[in-house]
Structure formats: C-alpha cells, structure tokens
Amino acid sequence: MAAGAGIRTVNLCKVYTSPPPAASGAATLTLGPQRGPGLRNKKVEIQALAGLSLEVRPGEIFGLLGPNGAGKSTTAGILTTRIRPTSGEAWVGDYEVWRDQVKAKRLIGVVQQRPNLDFSLTAREILQFHAAYFGIGKAERNKLSSELLERFQLTDRADELVRGYSGGMMQRVAIARAMMHHPRVLFLDEPSTGLDPQTRLLLWEIIREYNAEGTTILLTTHNMEEADALCGRIAIIDHGKMIALGTPAELKASIPGGYLLRARLSLGADEAAGRLRNEAGVSEVQVTGGRLDIYADRGGALVGLLVSAASACGAELLDLEISEPSLENLFLHHTGRSLRQ
Amino acid sequence: MSAFLALLARDAHVARRNFVPLMLQTMLQPMLFVFVFGQVMTRSGMMTPGYEDFLLPGIMAITMMMTGIQAVAMPLISEFQFTKEIEDRLLAPVNIQWLAVEKIVAGMLQTAVAGCVVAPAAYLLISGGAGASLKRPVEAVVMALLVALLSSAVGLLMGCSVGQTQIGLLFSLVLAPMIMFGCAYYPWSALASFPIVQKLVLLNPLVYASEGLRGVLTPHVEHMPVWVVMLVLALMDALIVAAGLNQFMKKAVG
Numbered sequence: 294m295a296a297g298a299g300i301r302t303v304n305l306c307k308v309y310t311s312p313p314p315a316a317s318g319a320a321t322l323t324l325g326p327q328r329g330p331g332l333r334n335k336k337v338e339i340q341a342l343a344g345l346s347l348e349v350r351p352g353e354i355f356g357l358l359g360p361n362g363a364g365k366s367t368t369a370g371i372l373t374t375r376i377r378p379t380s381g382e383a384w385v386g387d388y389e390v391w392r393d394q395v396k397a398k399r400l401i402g403v404v405q406q407r408p409n410l411d412f413s414l415t416a417r418e419i420l421q422f423h424a425a426y427f428g429i430g431k432a433e434r435n436k437l438s439s440e441l442l443e444r445f446q447l448t449d450r451a452d453e454l455v456r457g458y459s460g461g462m463m464q465r466v467a468i469a470r471a472m473m474h475h476p477r478v479l480f481l482d483e484p485s486t487g488l489d490p491q492t493r494l495l496l497w498e499i500i501r502e503y504n505a506e507g508t509t510i511l512l513t514t515h516n517m518e519e520a521d522a523l524c525g526r527i528a529i530i531d532h533g534k535m536i537a538l539g540t541p542a543e544l545k546a547s548i549p550g551g552y553l554l555r556a557r558l559s560l561g562a563d564e565a566a567g568r569l570r571n572e573a574g575v576s577e578v579q580v581t582g583g584r585l586d587i588y589a590d591r592g593g594a595l596v597g598l599l600v601s602a603a604s605a606c607g608a609e610l611l612d613l614e615i616s617e618p619s620l621e622n623l624f625l626h627h628t629g630r631s632l633r634q
Numbered sequence: 635m636s637a638f639l640a641l642l643a644r645d646a647h648v649a650r651r652n653f654v655p656l657m658l659q660t661m662l663q664p665m666l667f668v669f670v671f672g673q674v675m676t677r678s679g680m681m682t683p684g685y686e687d688f689l690l691p692g693i694m695a696i697t698m699m700m701t702g703i704q705a706v707a708m709p710l711i712s713e714f715q716f717t718k719e720i721e722d723r724l725l726a727p728v729n730i731q732w733l734a735v736e737k738i739v740a741g742m743l744q745t746a747v748a749g750c751v752v753a754p755a756a757y758l759l760i761s762g763g764a765g766a767s768l769k770r771p772v773e774a775v776v777m778a779l780l781v782a783l784l785s786s787a788v789g790l791l792m793g794c795s796v797g798q799t800q801i802g803l804l805f806s807l808v809l810a811p812m813i814m815f816g817c818a819y820y821p822w823s824a825l826a827s828f829p830i831v832q833k834l835v836l837l838n839p840l841v842y843a844s845e846g847l848r849g850v851l852t853p854h855v856e857h858m859p860v861w862v863v864m865l866v867l868a869l870m871d872a873l874i875v876a877a878g879l880n881q882f883m884k885k886a887v888g
C-alpha cells in the first residue's frame with residue numbers, strides 16, 4: 294500500500310455568503326458574532342475560517358478538535374475539493390487542492406459529517422461503484438468490497454438497499470467506502486457521532502489498524518476522549534482559528550497547573566481569589582460572577598485551602614467540581630467556554 | 635475515462651432497476667393521448683382524418699422531452715438535497731463537469747430508449763398507422779439526437795435550479811405550459827390567428843422538437859423548414875448545456 298501523504302494549509306480563510314442550509318448539523322449552534330437576528334434580510338457573511346495554518350505529517354493521525362461551528366467541517370471540505378476557500382492554500386501531498394483537483398482527489402478518501410450514501414444502491418454496490426470510479430478492476434473490487442463489508446460487520450445485509458439501514462450502519466458503509474480505493478489520506482469528519490459505544494470501539498480499532506498501514510488520517514471531532522484516544526497530535530480550533538497544537542500529553546501538560554477546581558461561593562469570590570493566588574501550586578485563578586476557576590498542580594488537596602479561604606471572607610462554598618488534566622480543561626482555559634455545550 | 639464510464643454504468647444500473655416504473659411514468663400519458671386523440675376522436679369523426687400525422691411526431695417530441703427532463707432533473711434534485719447522495723460521485727477522480735456531462739449522456743440514452751419504444755407503439759395505436767415514414771434516415775437521426783440533447787440539457791438546468799419543495803411548481807408552472815404551447819398537438823402554423831402567442835412560443839424548446847420531428851417523420855404535413863429547426867435546436871442545445879453546466883458547478887461546490 295502507498296505510504297500516507299501529508300496535508301498543509303496556509304492561511305486558510307472561508308467566508309460563507311449565504312446562511313447555512315437548514316438541515317446542516319452545524320446550523321444549530323453558531324457562535325460567530327456576524328449572525329445577529331437583525332441581519333436576516335441583509336447580506337450574510339459568516340467567517341468560518343479566519344487564517345488557519347496547519348501541517349499534518351505523512352502517516353499520522355491528526356485531530357481537529359473544536360466545538361460545533363468551529364470550522365472543522367469547512368477545513369475538511371476545502372481539503373477535499375468540496376468547499377472553495379475564500380483565500381489561502383490547501384495542500385494534500387504534492388498538490389494544491391484547488392489547482393490540481395483531480396490529482397488531489399486520487400489521494401484522498403472522505404467520510405463527511407452527514408451520511409451521504411447513494412440510496413439507489415445496496416451497500417455492496419456502493420463499495421463496488423466507488424472502486425469503479427477510481428478505476429479499480431472488477432475482480433479486485435469484488436474482493437475488496439467483501440473484505441470491508443466483513444470487517445465492518447455488514448455482510449448480513451450487504452445486498453439490501455441502504456435506504457433501510459440504521460444511522461450507525463450507514464456511517465459504517467460510508468467509512469468502508471472511503472477506504473475502498475486505498476487513499477493515502479483519509480478524512481473522517483466526526484466519524485463516531487451517532488454510533489453506539491460498541492461500534493465506536495470497533496471503529497477506533499479499525500482506524501488505528503488502517504493508520505498502522507501508513508495512511509495519514511485527519512479526524513475531526515468535538516469529543517475530546519476520541520481525540521485523546523486516537524490522535525498523535527491535535528489542533529484545537531475555535532472560531533476558525535487555531536488555539537492550541539500538540540500531542541494530547543503536551544496539550545494537557547500545557548494547562549497551567551493541570552488540575553481544575555471550579556467552585557461557587559455565596560459571596561466574596563474576588564477576595565477569595567486574591568488569597569488563593571498566593572498559595573503554592575496554584576497557577577491561575579479566574580473569576581466569573583460568583584464562580585472561581587482555579588488551575589493548580591493538585592486537586593483534592595486544595596479543598597481545605599479553598600474552604601478556609603472562603604470562610605476567611607465570610608463566604609460559604611456552594612458547589613465544587615474537581616477535574617483532572619484534560620483537553621476539556623485546556624479548551625476551557627483558552628476560551629472560557631466548555632467544549633461540550 | 636474509466637471513471638466517466640463507471641459513472642454512466644451507475645446510472646444505467648439504477649435505471650435498469652427502476653425500468654418498469656420509469657417506463658410507465660414516461661409512456662402512459664402519451665399512450666393515453668394517442669388513444670384518445672388518435673383513435674376515439676378520429677374514428678368518431680370529431681377530428682378530421684389526417685390529424686394523426688400531426689399527432690404522431692408531436693407525441694414523440696413530448697415523450698422525448700419529458701423523458702430527458704425527468705431522467706436528468708428528478709434524480710439531480712433529490713441528490714443535491716440534504717441527502718447529498720451525489721457527494722461520492724463528486725469525489726470521483728475526474729473534473730466534476732464530467733459528472734454533469736455524464737448526466738446528459740445518460741439522459742440522452744434514456745430518451746433514445748423511450749423514443750424507440752413509443753414510436754412503434756404509437757404507430758400501431760394510431761388507426762391506419764398514420765402517414766409516417768423514414769425516407770430521410772440521416773436527417774431523422776440528427777434531429778432525434780438534437781432533441782435528445784435538448785431534453786437532457788433542460789433537465790440538467792432544471793435539476794440544478796429547482797429545490798425539492800418546488801417540484802410541484804415545476805410541473806404546473808413550467809412543464810404543463812411547455813407541453814400545451816409546445817406545438818405537439820397542433821402545428822405551429824395553427825397559431826397564426828394568435829400572433830403574439832405564436833411569437834412567444836418560439837422560446838419554447840418543445841416547439842422545435844415537435845416541428846423538427848414532423849419535418850423528418852411526416853414531411854407531407856405542415857412544418858417549419860427542417861434546416862431552420864436544426865439550426866435553432868443546435869443553438870438552444872449549446873446555450874442550455876452551457877447554462878446547465880454553469881448551474882451545476884455552482885450547486886456542486888460550496
């Protein structure tokens with residue numbers, strides 16, 4: 294099998310000039326400031342990407358992690374010839390995608406966020422026609438399709454029209470299809486959304502195996518466990534910009550302190566914060582309303598300090614949540630928002 | 635090239651699977667029309683004999699136009715809808731214009747099949763077999779190709795311009811007037827007493843399909859000069875193909 298190819302984007306920008314299609318999954322949660330309710334009849338401008346530069350090395354599993362509307366699908370769309378960038382460059386292997394579309398398409402396999410199977414065909418036919426589009430001969434495509442159907446546990450119903458499939462089965466067909474022509478780069482846009490936990494594990498295993506054969510994988514997800522479990526490196530993006538980049542371990546280590554204590558006090562949050570900032574091992578304290586976000590090098594051991602700081606200000610500790618170093622905390626640290634919302 | 639053929643094979647496969655409903659959909663209406671106008675009305679004397687000779691090419695024209703339009707537009711409309719069924723083909727390693735060209739070729743093939751089925755059927759159903767002849771086979775084939783291309787190109791343009799929710803409107807506001815003002819059931823010269831309408835219908839592609847097929851199948855009835863029709867059809871083909879490709883590219887890339 295051919296070795297994986299690299300991916301590179303240079304200063305990628307994308308401004309959509311029409312509102313997102315209603316059925317789009319991303320449309321429900323848009324964070325861009327451009328879309329106020331007053332803009333209904335004016336010309337829309339949605340800045341989905343604001344100068345994104347990425348470099349994915351050949352053979353790695355690279356994760357794009359970010360909340361809904363961050364620009365993950367737009368990035369994947371541009372790299373796979375499906376969305377025209379407003380400016381910037383997008384490279385797959387040796388080809389700039391928008392100058393050498395056909396050559397770039399030969400290198401890539403794509404699983405889009407929304408299932409888009411050919412409903413007029415059976416699962417087996419979908420795989421076989423896909424291979425035929427890529428010029429793979431008949432004997433070879435029969436063999437490959439049977440193998441992949443087996444691997445994705447679809448053999449039983451392979452000769453039914455996919456119309457009647459469940460969401461999870463459709464997703465598996467879509468992933469198998471993207472693998473049919475042995476792409477050198479595989480794009481997986483939120484591949485495990487809608488999968489049950491068991492199938493998700495099967496998928497993770499298949500992704501790792503596939504990557505072990507050399508294929509580069511670009512995976513987008515808003516699920517940090519998935520990014521943590523699969524990716525060699527991760528870029529965290531928000532509002533079309535990169536906020537952090539590194540291995541999961543590096544990223545977690547980059548959070549000041551690592552542990553996060555989120556506390557709510559009845560009053561005096563600012564004063565308590567002042568006291569806590571001077572404590573050894575506390576690297577940062579942020580205050581929002583009555584809430585304290587304390588980044589520190591330990592978790593439970595700080596509870597005593599927190600309680601005494603609170604009582605010194607005459608306040609009561611109403612609520613406390615302790616979390617270990619995680620990508621979630623990192624995102625929260627950079628944006629003040631949770632990835633999950 | 636192999637990708638292009640594979641795309642064509644996919645459409646052929648799907649068309650074969652839906653052969654019976656597709657045929658019924660395109661054949662039933664013209665056949666009913668042939669029966670009512672070609673048999674009932676003429677035998678009962680409500681239509682003058684000889685009307686069949688106008689009718690037969692007109693029915694052919696309608697069948698070919700509707701087949702091509704429906705064969706290309708209907709799948710495109712739904713494939714571009716939120717199911718995005720077309721995505722996998724847009725990712726095939728060819729320029730995506732070729733996918734639009736493939737749609738046109740597939741539409742032309744289906745139009746040819748429909749033409750080949752409806753012609754003998756209509757011929758048999760019409761009493762006396764009408765005065766149709768194939769004395770100018772080359773002209774007839776050229777004309778049929780021009781009409782087939784026209785129908786598929788119109789299908790491409792409509793398929794990329796209309797949303798799923800507007801299909802009903804497409805039929806009642808575009809296709810129905812197109813059929814009634816398409817000079818299929820009467821020759822263009824019959825509109826002489828409505829000069830404005832007669833000028834306006836010249837924008838309707840079906841007019842040239844009907845008149846052109848009259849010119850090559852039943853040349854003894856009144857019809858526009860064959861060479862004029864061919865010229866206009868060629869022009870319309872070029873224009874509508876260009877517009878259809880343009881619209882396709884807009885629709886296909888975000």
Ligand SMILES: Nc1ncnc2c1ncn2[C@@H]1O[C@H](COP(=O)(O)OP(=O)(O)O)[C@@H](O)[C@H]1O
Pocket residue numbers: 309310311312313314317319320323324325339340341359360361362363364365366367368888
């Ligand atoms: N086809 C589209 N037309 C207009 N706006 C879009 C379109 N697709 C996405 N957007 C907008 O662009 C932004 C980024 O979307 P997207 O790339 O889908 O984010 P993600 O995949 O990270 O959820 C969002 O604000 C979204 O609403």
Ligand SMILES: [Mg+2]
Pocket residue numbers: 319362365366367406482483
């Ligand atoms: Mg997305």
